Amino acid sequence: MADNRALKEDFYDEDDPFLDASDVERMMLGEAAFDDLPEEADVDTGHRFGASAVELDDDDPFLVDDETDAHSAPMGDEAVDNPLFAELQSELETAPMGESLYGEIDSDVPDQPVPRITIGAFCERSETGALVSVASEDRRLSKAHVDVQMGGLPAAIERYHDETTPNLLIIETGMRGRGLFDQLEELAGVCDPDTKVVIVGATNDIVLYRELIKRGVSEYLVPPMTPLHLIRTISELFLDPDQPFAGKTVAFIGSKGGVGSSTIAHNCAWALTENLAQDAVLMDMDLSWGTAGLDFNQDPTQTLGDALSEPERLDDALLDRLLVRCTDRLSLFSAPATLDRDWEFAPQDYENVLEKVRRQAPFVALDLPHVWLPWVKQTLLSSDEVVLTVTPDLASLRNAKNLFDLVTGARPNDEPPKVVVNMAGMAKRPEIPLKDFADALGTPPVLVLPFEPQLFGKAANNGQMIHELDPKSKAADGFGHLASLVTGRTPPPPRKKSFLSNLFGG
Structure with a gap:
């Protein structure tokens, strides 16, 4: 109390007609001397x-x-x-x-x-x-x-x-x-x-x-x-x-079927939550063929199809029951993955469901199917980030060019899609050089994943993510890098081990 009174006596004179309030503020913050305060200083x-x-x-x-x-x-x-x-x-x-x-x-x-x-x-x-x-x-x-x-x-x-x-x-x-x-x-x-x-x-x-x-x-x-x-x-x-709070949406789509876009989406979502400690929801939007449930070893009884059937009934309480916890931070909105009905919903239904899911977590990963329907186009163009997965062949390059031009043309104020080249270096398969891909799209790929059938096949069959199976692999590092790019967050640097931890294998 005494110190504050002394401060007041030094800096604040109620009888001083020339003392301006902003001057008092700057002096209290120690940013200017009393005798040399400018009239207007930021x-x-x-x-x-x-x-x-x-x-x-x-x-x-x-x-x-x-x-x-x-x-x-x-x-x-x-x-x-x-x-x-x-x-x-x-x-x-x-x-x-x-x-x-x-x-x-x-x-x-x-x-x-x-x-x-x-x-x-x-x-x-x-x-x-x-x-x-x-x-x-x-x-x-x-x-x-x-x-x-x-x-x-x-x-x-x-x-x-x-x-x-x-x-x-x-x-x-x-x-x-x-x-x-x-x-x-x-x-x-x-x-x-x-x-x-x-x-x-x-x-x-x-x-x-x-x-x-x-x-x-x-x-x-x-x-x-x-x-x-x-x-x-x-x-x-x-x-x-x-x-209203709305999580950032990241749409994953492949240039053609079989390029591994779902694998990229699932592993990136896992890296986002585990490496960067961010909560996220993964939406498997391939209603007939979705594999997110298999990849995370989950078999939910209620799925995204139930939400789309009656989107007007979807509230926070029902959404909590539909989401499946894969980890402490990652929730899964699984696809029905059945062929016993036709999944025909209006684009507005998808938009309504997605709007409510975005209120659940800071990030929402969208695993889009390789079909071209109005709702897919609308979801793709309205996403905050787009990740385009390709393989180094001619058909993939052509389709990637079409998708890239569409997305960049419709979103001139957003970043262009992030291109991931998957299954590169497959033995005895002629491949288009990465430079040609970069020249055609006008941007280099952000990630190139080598062809590793043993690693990816074992992870898929075990219902595991790549990082869980082999955290030191180049693919695991690649998914962590991609997660950082789409979130704008950097992973913490690895902690240096002390002499004692090295000595005792800690």
Whole structure:
């Protein structure tokens, strides 16, 4: 308290008619000396986190009218000198459970579950860690993977130097001023662009709040909090009714039948979830001949065909029953794979089902059949990423060229399809050189998989993925590389073994 008062005496003189609020802010952040402040200087925010979910507006409880003295309220405990901060603090101290600055939250917490996202919480106080743990057990977060650790901001920086960041980071810190922003700058440098960040601070601080939002932090929370308060915050970030959460779709299609597009899709989806620790749904959309159930050794009684038959009945509860968990992070929407009926559905039916599946996970892998129907074309062109699998022969090149031109022409503002050459180097088979493929399509392939019938055949017969069977194979590395390309995320570097672990075979 005394230190904050000294800070106020140094930087803030209520009788000084020439002191501007923005000048006070910059001095508190240690970004300018009192005597050499320019009239209009932008604060250098350095690295930014993902797009902030909170906009600065006149209705925000942390902001006040520019003409009031509250705009230049000093940091920390001195904020109580301001009538607005005193009122807010009083509300916080007297609010019953289930209420906060934001009003009653019991009735405002959405009933819809948060999607299958990953959440990393780094707390400084055991009480906050317990609160996050209690919140993670709520039904609304039942699909999310929540990891709670102590250590605050330094622990998060240390961990994510070696790992990919989750979809949401919750960081508790009691720091303020330059030290805090230096550490946030370091954290932003190791964060993936789409990671959202929520800061749990110690006090209501207008200067700190405004600067955090400038740097792309999604929300700033202050105690006291309840589990429902935290759940509501997370829900608002991922269940905005004006911008509903939608996972990224990756469509896999082959240039002709038998090129191995389904194998590429299944192994890439597995690598996406296991190597990059991202939740995903794999949709086998080849209703008559789909092999995803076989490849993952699953035999579900209800399939995608049931959802398409009555798409209007498909809600989150029914969808949970239709999806089959292959791993902790990968869910399968299997195809019926039967010939006892004709699977004829309108493109709108596929679109409606896909729209609901996209609310389930950050990534949705679409295993498309090699047929050319209106729904296939619509699904392909509306996907966020397209992976085109080819083999090095003339028919595949011709069809790939047609598909490539169609997709790039219809999606001028999107990346072109990512081309995967499969079964390259087959003995005694004449092949078109990869350079000719690249010249014809205007882009080189992102992945070339050698012809390895023993490895791929054994994996298919065992109901395993390539990485499970031979994690050191070139194919396993290739699928990990492809997963990184379609997600925009990089896998963590391999951890170096210590001398003792090498000595004892760890």
